[in-house]
Amino acid sequence: MITDNALSILSALAHPTRLEAFRLLVRHEPEGLSTGDLVEASGLSQSTFSTHLAVLVKAGLVLAEKRGRHQIQRANIDALTGLMVFLAKDCCQGRAELCEPLLAELTCC
Amino acid sequence: MITDNALSILSALAHPTRLEAFRLLVRHEPEGLSTGDLVEASGLSQSTFSTHLAVLVKAGLVLAEKRGRHQIQRANIDALTGLMVFLAKDCCQGRAELCEPLLAELTCC
DNA sequence: GCCAATCATCGATAATTTACGATGCATTAT
DNA sequence: ATAATGCATCGTAAATTATCGATGATTGGC
Helix, strand or coil: CCHHHHHHHHHHHCCHHHHHHHHHHHHCCCCCEEHHHHHHHHCCCHHHHHHHHHHHHHCCCEEEEEECCEEEEEECHHHHHHHHHHHHHHHHCCCHHHHHHHHHHHCCC | CCHHHHHHHHHHHCCHHHHHHHHHHHHCCCCCEEHHHHHHHHCCCHHHHHHHHHHHHHCCCEEEEEECCEEEEEECHHHHHHHHHHHHHHHHCCCHHHHHHHHHHHCCC
16 A cells, blocks of 8 residues: 555545545445435435535546446445554554554454 | 444545545554645645645544644554444445455455 | 437536735744 | 854635535335
8 A cells, every 4th residue: 555545545535525425435335335325325426426426436436337337336345454553564564562452442343 | 433434434545645645644654744745745835735724624534633833644553444344334234255365355454 | 220228428617626926923043 | 252053933825624504316105
């Protein structure tokens, strides 16, 4: 994960509509949701949401698959994992003590 | 961690200057760095960087401490940890299999 | 073939963010 | 006391982002 990559993921998630859409898609793994379902959930116009979705796709957080005339969207967990590893690496380099609280909270899952 | 909180942290990190400043501060834990040092590292004007720093502080990612006429900045690792837990929880609810790759990569630290 | 449905793209506009120099406010040094 | 340092804030201009309706392209059903 290069810095530019991390920045585009952070930017993509740094908007209420997009963050919520991504979280919704995670909760619907692995079936995914159609764009229309996501539009409805967002409460925004179709065109506005479409641009938001494009941001998520461009950042690699969402993978689109054409199914008939529907477009099925799926969350790409690997992209999120990549971001978290990127962020964690800063504090892990030679200073595991800083990351221990993080690991402690995550291993509960 | 509430959604608004996560959003402000994501927004704060979603800028090259701020992400780099935060990473620099993490690497300088626990001594911290003066604002002047950060300004110099950023290559931006003092006033511009000051507003960036304010964003980080407002998001809780950076803690400022007045020391004489210098302002010592420190990274708040807990804020980062909070964000990561927030993001991880979406995929961990009843589906540990999605988060296992993440944990596998993080435990190497 | 034709109509309806699904979704991306195209302007246009409003809102937000970014950037800078100038200024102001403390605090330290002389 | 005065000057200088360190940093925040103000005003402003430029760039980016967000939002929408309208339009276009593709697909499925009739």
